[in-house]
Amino acid sequence: xxxxxxxxxxxxxxxxxxxxxxxxxxxxxxxxxxxxxxxxxxxxxxxxxxxxxxxxxxxxxxxxxxxxxxxxxxxxxxxxxxxxxxxxxxxxxxxxxxxxxxxxxxxxxxxxxxxxxxxxxxx
Numbered sequence: 001x002x003x004x005x006x007x008x009x010x011x012x013x014x015x016x017x018x019x020x021x022x023x024x025x026x027x028x029x030x031x032x033x034x035x036x037x038x039x040x041x042x043x044x045x046x047x048x049x050x051x052x053x054x055x056x057x058x059x060x061x062x063x064x065x066x067x068x069x070x071x072x073x074x075x076x077x078x079x080x081x082x083x084x085x086x087x088x089x090x091x092x093x094x095x096x097x098x099x100x101x102x103x104x105x106x107x108x109x110x111x112x113x114x115x116x117x118x119x120x121x122x123x
Contacts, residue, residue, distance in 0.1 A: 033103030
């Protein structure tokens, strides 16, 4: 079992930056690929970023590539999402997830989810 707790969300203006954290507890953290997803009201859960268990492979969709950076610290059992040049369309609840060591962009591939942290970007 893996427990995930996100933090770092908030209300910011367009163009600002935020860094989200996801702290894990439970089984060996490095055995899990980690993903960040986001979900706005009434919309599907969208893939934001993923990182393999070792941190050597990283994936982003085009919508955030160049603005968002995922990283992980296996000693601290924490994964981060640095978000720069935020836009109003980035507004959503951001959730982290733990899944296969080589991560996927599909929510259904992940076994464990956090509760999420709200990110609101005003124009």
